[in-house]
Amino acid sequence: xxPLPGLGPIGIxxxxxxxxxxxxxxxxxxxxxxxxxxxxxALWVGGSPGLDxxxxxxxxxxxxxxxxxxxxxxxHQAVSIAQQHAALAPGDRDRFLLGLGVSHARFTAQYSRxxxxxxxxxxxxxTAPVPVPADRRVLAAIGPKMLRLAGDRAAGAIPYLVxxxxxxxxxxxLGAQPFLGPEMKVVLDTDQARARATARDYLGLYLSLxxxxxxxxxxxxxxxxxxxxxxxxxxxxxxxFGDAERVRFxxxxxxxxxxxxxxxxxxxxxxxxxxxxxxxxRELAQALPLRS
Numbered sequence: 001x002x003p004l005p006g007l008g009p010i011g012i013x014x015x016x017x018x019x020x021x022x023x024x025x026x027x028x029x030x031x032x033x034x035x036x037x038x039x040x041x042a043l044w045v046g047g048s049p050g051l052d053x054x055x056x057x058x059x060x061x062x063x064x065x066x067x068x069x070x071x072x073x074x075x076h077q078a079v080s081i082a083q084q085h086a087a088l089a090p091g092d093r094d095r096f097l098l099g100l101g102v103s104h105a106r107f108t109a110q111y112s113r114x115x116x117x118x119x120x121x122x123x124x125x126x127t128a129p130v131p132v133p134a135d136r137r138v139l140a141a142i143g144p145k146m147l148r149l150a151g152d153r154a155a156g157a158i159p160y161l162v163x164x165x166x167x168x169x170x171x172x173x174l175g176a177q178p179f180l181g182p183e184m185k186v187v188l189d190t191d192q193a194r195a196r197a198t199a200r201d202y203l204g205l206y207l208s209l210x211x212x213x214x215x216x217x218x219x220x221x222x223x224x225x226x227x228x229x230x231x232x233x234x235x236x237x238x239x240x241f242g243d244a245e246r247v248r249f250x251x252x253x254x255x256x257x258x259x260x261x262x263x264x265x266x267x268x269x270x271x272x273x274x275x276x277x278x279x280x281x282r283e284l285a286q287a288l289p290l291r292s
């Protein structure tokens with residue numbers, strides 16, 4: 001395996017790293033700076049963030065990699081993205097990874113032929129006046145064809161809602177060299193029943209999206225596993241429950257399966273505050289091998 005230069009083993013994935021409210025920008029910058037100091041290798045901006053959201057995080061930090069996870073090709077034109085990428089300071093471009101994905105039919109009226117659309121998008125990035133280099137972009141690939149495309153025309157893949165078993169299959173499809181950085185969900189709660197309830201509350205939306213359920217079906221899960229927020233075996237496979245040591249063990253499972261990097265998403269139960277999220281990031285930082 002050949003990790004992206006300078007990118008360490010564990011990052012943070014969060015939709016809270018972006019906001020439409022200008023009043024939130026100061027807090028987001030403070031969080032980004034602290035996560036960098038704690039030793040996390042990357043900040044993955046969840047949702048479909050534009051490069052302006054990534055630029056705020058780059059401006060607030062000095063070393064950490066910032067990536068979009070993922071920027072929807074339907075919502076952002078390739079020509080515009082290439083222009084915004086070119087406008088970044090050279091040092092910021094070196095710390096930025098353009099994570100691209102085809103999103104889901106539910107979220108865009110123009111959704112059609114996603115694989116071909118991604119090919120065309122990558123070609124537009126390649127042929128822009130200032131191209132976005134292939135080694136600074138990654139694809140949210142979970143299907144075999146998109147995984148191969150991620151290895152051929154990008155630095156690699158950042159699959160979402162996957163398991164260590166999927167990661168091993170993705171590594172086989174990609175080959176040894178391309179980057180593989182799966183997202184992994186965490187519920188820091190040692191009460192198993194409560195942790196599963198938190199997971200199901202969060203998982204429900206994803207189990208209504210065919211791209212994800214088709215991938216899980218390929219892995220051997222059935223329609224029964226997708227009911228009522230997910231079966232026990234499904235939520236146990238998709239989430240790391242328990243304390244920080246249990247999270248560390250699950251990350252090691254992903255790494256043994258072929259992951260170069262794991263993007264950790266901390267999932268909170270309803271009503272838990274932003275300060276609780278920060279507390280959990282700090283707790284994890286004490287237990288995880290962030291600087292190895």
